[in-house]
Amino acid sequence: MRRSGWLGLYAVAYLIFLYAPIIILPLFAFNDSAVIAFPLSGFTLNWFRELTGIEAMHAALRNSLFIAVMTALFSTLLGIAAARAATRYNFPLKAGIMGLIMLPLVLPEIIVAVSLLVVAVQIFGMPLSAWTVIAAHTLICTPFCIAILNTAFQNLDPALEEAAVDLGETPQSTFRLITLPLVIPGIISSLLISFTISLDEFIIAFFLTGNEPTLPVYIWGLFRFPARIPVVMALGTILVAVSIILLAIAEYYRRRGLARAGQKDTGGFL
Amino acid sequence: MTDRNAIIDLRDVHKHYGEFHALKGISMEIAEGEFFSLLGPSGCGKTTLLRSIAGFEDISSGALMLDGADMAGVPPNKRPTNMVFQSYAIFPHLTVGENVAFGLRRKTGLSKSDKARMVDEALEMVGLVGYGARAAHALSGGQRQRVALARALILKPRVLLLDEPLSALDKKLREQMQSELRRLQRQVGITFILVTHDQEEALIMSDRIAVMFEGRIAQLASPQDLYLRPKSRDVAEFIGVMNFFEGGFQTGAAGIEMTAQGLGAARITGDQIMGSGSGTSCAVGIRPESLSILFEGETTSERIAEGVVDDLAYYGDMTYYEVRLDGMDHPLTISMKNRAGRPVLERGVRTRVAWDPRSLVVFS
Numbered sequence: 001m002r003r004s005g006w007l008g009l010y011a012v013a014y015l016i017f018l019y020a021p022i023i024i025l026p027l028f029a030f031n032d033s034a035v036i037a038f039p040l041s042g043f044t045l046n047w048f049r050e051l052t053g054i055e056a057m058h059a060a061l062r063n064s065l066f067i068a069v070m071t072a073l074f075s076t077l078l079g080i081a082a083a084r085a086a087t088r089y090n091f092p093l094k095a096g097i098m099g100l101i102m103l104p105l106v107l108p109e110i111i112v113a114v115s116l117l118v119v120a121v122q123i124f125g126m127p128l129s130a131w132t133v134i135a136a137h138t139l140i141c142t143p144f145c146i147a148i149l150n151t152a153f154q155n156l157d158p159a160l161e162e163a164a165v166d167l168g169e170t171p172q173s174t175f176r177l178i179t180l181p182l183v184i185p186g187i188i189s190s191l192l193i194s195f196t197i198s199l200d201e202f203i204i205a206f207f208l209t210g211n212e213p214t215l216p217v218y219i220w221g222l223f224r225f226p227a228r229i230p231v232v233m234a235l236g237t238i239l240v241a242v243s244i245i246l247l248a249i250a251e252y253y254r255r256r257g258l259a260r261a262g263q264k265d266t267g268g269f270l
Numbered sequence: 271m272t273d274r275n276a277i278i279d280l281r282d283v284h285k286h287y288g289e290f291h292a293l294k295g296i297s298m299e300i301a302e303g304e305f306f307s308l309l310g311p312s313g314c315g316k317t318t319l320l321r322s323i324a325g326f327e328d329i330s331s332g333a334l335m336l337d338g339a340d341m342a343g344v345p346p347n348k349r350p351t352n353m354v355f356q357s358y359a360i361f362p363h364l365t366v367g368e369n370v371a372f373g374l375r376r377k378t379g380l381s382k383s384d385k386a387r388m389v390d391e392a393l394e395m396v397g398l399v400g401y402g403a404r405a406a407h408a409l410s411g412g413q414r415q416r417v418a419l420a421r422a423l424i425l426k427p428r429v430l431l432l433d434e435p436l437s438a439l440d441k442k443l444r445e446q447m448q449s450e451l452r453r454l455q456r457q458v459g460i461t462f463i464l465v466t467h468d469q470e471e472a473l474i475m476s477d478r479i480a481v482m483f484e485g486r487i488a489q490l491a492s493p494q495d496l497y498l499r500p501k502s503r504d505v506a507e508f509i510g511v512m513n514f515f516e517g518g519f520q521t522g523a524a525g526i527e528m529t530a531q532g533l534g535a536a537r538i539t540g541d542q543i544m545g546s547g548s549g550t551s552c553a554v555g556i557r558p559e560s561l562s563i564l565f566e567g568e569t570t571s572e573r574i575a576e577g578v579v580d581d582l583a584y585y586g587d588m589t590y591y592e593v594r595l596d597g598m599d600h601p602l603t604i605s606m607k608n609r610a611g612r613p614v615l616e617r618g619v620r621t622r623v624a625w626d627p628r629s630l631v632v633f634s
Binding site: 169181 | 324326345346347351352353355356357359361362363372373375376421422425
């Protein structure tokens, strides 16, 4: 076999390894049996139907959506400020400060979760609630937002803003007329990605959520009841589908932003 | 200086960036309707000066008067200047027409049809009739340049500032835009201030040129004066090519006598001497086109020196010779038109070189 043949085989094996477990989800979500085992025993929508009747799960979903929306807003706002500063201004220790801001990207989440739990409960005496989760999720999402928004702001020629001011606009109207339209695709992309990260996140939510679990924490709890597992599979199927759709939309906006500014693609997450 | 009014008056302008002293006391006046160039190598402060006039940089000390008003603390959007940026800064999310009309947003008392007419006129002026609805990011470099010009000129500024506007264009387009910019400037009568590092471009386009080195104006003069009477050796070397000899001069009863290694002695006039130093150990300069090869059988009323052809470059219309005169250690550059009947000399042959004392410049 030629070398490229072996490489092709390796690539296929790699993809199977990555995605086969996820394909199991929809397979058993539509399988007409409470036992997770092959062979499959027929098609059903029962598990999805059952999802609609679990009130505790609906509460968890609402909780998760609230946390994800707030996290997306806060981390994108912080990201805009940081990306703007990083691409426009020079200040002492800039590289060190940016490095520290980006660090949560590689910190183990369990460490973040435990230390935040200690800070919230022992130092500030805060009761655990959706807000403690939001604070922690904002911490881990902000680096992603900065990475996306950095690209958006870097591709913005500083002369464009100067030209608008030169043509009579104030700094405020320049931001509205020039800066915002050119970076809005990056902002949308940042909102969607931080929303998705927060929605899926388990470890931090598990530690910091009070008696109102988020959806991933609720799902984890369901595993104690084997009869519920097909329902979890159905829920998982929906979550995977929503994540893929949101990330695809985010990437679409990132690329559209580049095309709009007439820039070359210099990377991104997808 | 012409007798027209000064539209810009700079008085001892300094600019510091921390430790870096970018402008070291610039004083000059720029006249209304003038095509003025700021010429110098990169880092000489020419762009800083232009951006200070536009209001994007605050000057550290001194005064900057625009149309009689002190510009201290006046932001760019309140100054009667408009700028054509090096990158053109065309708004990529707007159409050509929206780009050109951008500055009219703040003009009250103009109806929609007035504005549309003004945009059409501005596009016509730069040769882009019918381009109004095009997407701006789909334009070529030359077209972007024209849009940037139309966008700035539609506001009828007192001064148009151009920051290296032609540097991104290829040679042919650049030459075409040079003459077009000149024509446009005469047509609208607005003061143009051009920043460039290209001495040829500055000579072709400008009424007057300020040559800048290291934050100072080395010389402010018309293109001809700058070329023929450069005030310093630095200016002479930056504007075109100049050959240098070691030499000196003495002032006697019969006038000024100059001597130069390789050329010998000659009588010159006082206006050929630049600087106020002594007559010992000066640099004597002459331009390549003021020297000529004397081919076999040709005679001249000019002075003659002899030397050997070191090297040559044949350009088609011209031949550039490197000739080492007897008694000199470095060759001179001589440019010759390739007229009918003139041979192209070979390396190593001896030749006569004709020169005229009137074309010498002495830097003391």
